[in-house]
Amino acid sequence: MDQSYARMPVSLGLGAGAAASGAARGKRAGAATRIAVVGGGIAGLGAAWLLRKDARVTLFEAGASCGGHTNTVDVQLEGRSHPVDTGFLVFNRRTYPHLCALFEQLEVQAVASEMTFGVSLADPAIEWAGADLGTVFAQRANFLRPAFLVMLRDILRFNRATTRLAAHGAMPALSLGEYLAAERYGVEFRDWYLLPMAAAIWSCPTRTMLDYPLATFVRFCRNHGLLQIADRPQWLTVAGGGRSYVRRIVAQLDDVRVATPVLGVARAAGGVRVRTRTGVEHFDEVVFACHSDQTLAILGDNATADERRILGAVRYQQNVALLHTDAALLPRRRKVWSAWNYLAGAGAPDERPVSVSYLINRLQPLPFASPVVVSLNPFIAPAADKLIQRIEYAHPVFDQDAIAAQRALPRIQGHKRSWFAGAWTGYGFHEDGLRSAVAVAAGLGVGVPWDVPVADPGARENPSRAPARLPEAA
Numbered sequence: 001m002d003q004s005y006a007r008m009p010v011s012l013g014l015g016a017g018a019a020a021s022g023a024a025r026g027k028r029a030g031a032a033t034r035i036a037v038v039g040g041g042i043a044g045l046g047a048a049w050l051l052r053k054d055a056r057v058t059l060f061e062a063g064a065s066c067g068g069h070t071n072t073v074d075v076q077l078e079g080r081s082h083p084v085d086t087g088f089l090v091f092n093r094r095t096y097p098h099l100c101a102l103f104e105q106l107e108v109q110a111v112a113s114e115m116t117f118g119v120s121l122a123d124p125a126i127e128w129a130g131a132d133l134g135t136v137f138a139q140r141a142n143f144l145r146p147a148f149l150v151m152l153r154d155i156l157r158f159n160r161a162t163t164r165l166a167a168h169g170a171m172p173a174l175s176l177g178e179y180l181a182a183e184r185y186g187v188e189f190r191d192w193y194l195l196p197m198a199a200a201i202w203s204c205p206t207r208t209m210l211d212y213p214l215a216t217f218v219r220f221c222r223n224h225g226l227l228q229i230a231d232r233p234q235w236l237t238v239a240g241g242g243r244s245y246v247r248r249i250v251a252q253l254d255d256v257r258v259a260t261p262v263l264g265v266a267r268a269a270g271g272v273r274v275r276t277r278t279g280v281e282h283f284d285e286v287v288f289a290c291h292s293d294q295t296l297a298i299l300g301d302n303a304t305a306d307e308r309r310i311l312g313a314v315r316y317q318q319n320v321a322l323l324h325t326d327a328a329l330l331p332r333r334r335k336v337w338s339a340w341n342y343l344a345g346a347g348a349p350d351e352r353p354v355s356v357s358y359l360i361n362r363l364q365p366l367p368f369a370s371p372v373v374v375s376l377n378p379f380i381a382p383a384a385d386k387l388i389q390r391i392e393y394a395h396p397v398f399d400q401d402a403i404a405a406q407r408a409l410p411r412i413q414g415h416k417r418s419w420f421a422g423a424w425t426g427y428g429f430h431e432d433g434l435r436s437a438v439a440v441a442a443g444l445g446v447g448v449p450w451d452v453p454v455a456d457p458g459a460r461e462n463p464s465r466a467p468a469r470l471p472e473a474a
């Protein structure tokens with residue numbers, strides 16, 4: 001297998017011990033303050049780690065171990081065992097400043113990763129990948145297929161037009177789908193490139209992406225260098241798997257309760273009561289770092305109308321991830337094999353089954369010759385003897401309601417001794433999870449030991465002119 005990543009450790013390039021930043025506006029955390037953090041993903045781990053020296057923190061995690069979407073599995077293959085990430089995999093220095101700073105503090109090593117993208121469609125039978133001209137035209141017939149050439153032209157047009165719009169800050173208040181229709185982009189551009197790429201990035205059904213606000217979509221793509229051919233960020237992955245950072249954080253926390261789901265939280269003037277299977281404990285503040293629908297379930301009848309409206313506005317998509325070694329779930333042409341592979345079966349564009357296969361050998365340095373693959377929502381099953389593990393992940397759906405909810409979040413942030421963190425408060429990525437934790441810590445008066453600007457807790461950079469519309473609470 002072609003392994004074109006660098007194996008050398010990559011310095012994250014941040015000075016350790018930079019001056020503490022963070023807005024201390026009325027410190028609510030103190031040595032005697034007891035803070036419950038619910039959820040041990042990056043948001044909860046980040047919040048607990050930041051608050052650990054200024055308060056007595058207890059981290060409750062429902063799962064058998066911390067990490068949440070950071071989920072490293074030991075794969076036994078070809079006579080050896082090696083850690084493989086099945087959830088959070090890649091980050092970069094440009095758009096993950098807090099995560100890089102945290103990793104620097106934890107002395108976590110990163111290695112270079114690869115961000116290449118391939119498409120394999122059954123009907124019409126088209127395969128291509130964006131790595132270079134050789135992979136774009138890996139299927140020779142595409143040279144002579146006018147629709148394919150129009151798609152390539154549309155990619156350049158879209159990149160140019162949206163870069164210009166973003167630079168002028170004049171983004172129309174349209175969804176991505178509305179914009180594509182208004183500007184008459186071809187269906188091939190939409191179905192053979194844009195939606196596959198978006199589905200791979202956000203791990204969501206392609207149709208959902210059409211509802212995504214144009215401004216948010218373009219800002220994300222621009223920040224991540226996806227609208228340009230050159231000067232893309234170098235993607236990185238955690239050496240030894242994401243669990244190595246999780247373990248380092250957990251080792252620095254005093255009170256971590258795994259396999260302890262929080263069943264209920266009641267807030268009163270004097271404090272917060274957290275109920276688990278083992279009883280009820282009293283805290284001064286609570287940080288909800290689980291998904292917003294899980295937070296609502298924990299609050300139950302105790303949720304305020306605002307909490308119900310804001311947290312309830314974010315929908316989640318349930319995704320099945322299969323970890324396996326079956327090349328049948330990769331593009332037919334080996335030349336098209338990429339780090340991210342979008343596959344679509346036969347059928348009408350709106351009905352055909354689609355899935356994304358992450359070829360982990362391209363994303364992480366693995367010692368295996370066989371392909372190690374994570375397939376999201378595969379429409380053909382891998383051979384039984386090649387299946388390693390089945391995992392379920394829920395992803396937030398970033399439609400207009402969710403974006404409006406993010407903007408309304410400051411309304412409930414810190415009220416009733418309750419704070420809300422999670423990747424769902426941003427674009428859904430690891431940096432968003434940690435950024436939300438940094439903001440919550442700042443709201444409690446605790447800064448970060450590095451120099452990166454800190455946003456208001458709950459505030460989200462979102463100049464979209466989409467209306468701040470929230471559905472009514474059910």
Ligand SMILES: Cc1cc2nc3c(=O)[nH]c(=O)nc-3n(C[C@H](O)[C@H](O)[C@H](O)COP(=O)(O)OP(=O)(O)OC[C@H]3O[C@@H](n4cnc5c(N)ncnc54)[C@H](O)[C@@H]3O)c2cc1C
Pocket residue numbers: 038039040041042043044060061062063066067068069070086087088089090091203260261262263289290291294298321393421422423424428429430431433
């Ligand atoms: C397949 C896949 C690939 C991805 N790849 C990347 C990537 O390469 N780069 C990137 O930046 N992002 C990636 N992501 C996005 C990733 O999901 C987010 O970056 C982030 O990990 C989410 O963190 P979180 O803390 O908000 O939520 P989670 O990680 O989901 O953590 C929430 C935690 O809360 C716990 N919990 C829930 N209910 C309770 C309860 N009642 N009591 C106690 N605990 C509870 C859960 O068990 C869970 O551990 C990927 C996601 C997936 C699924």
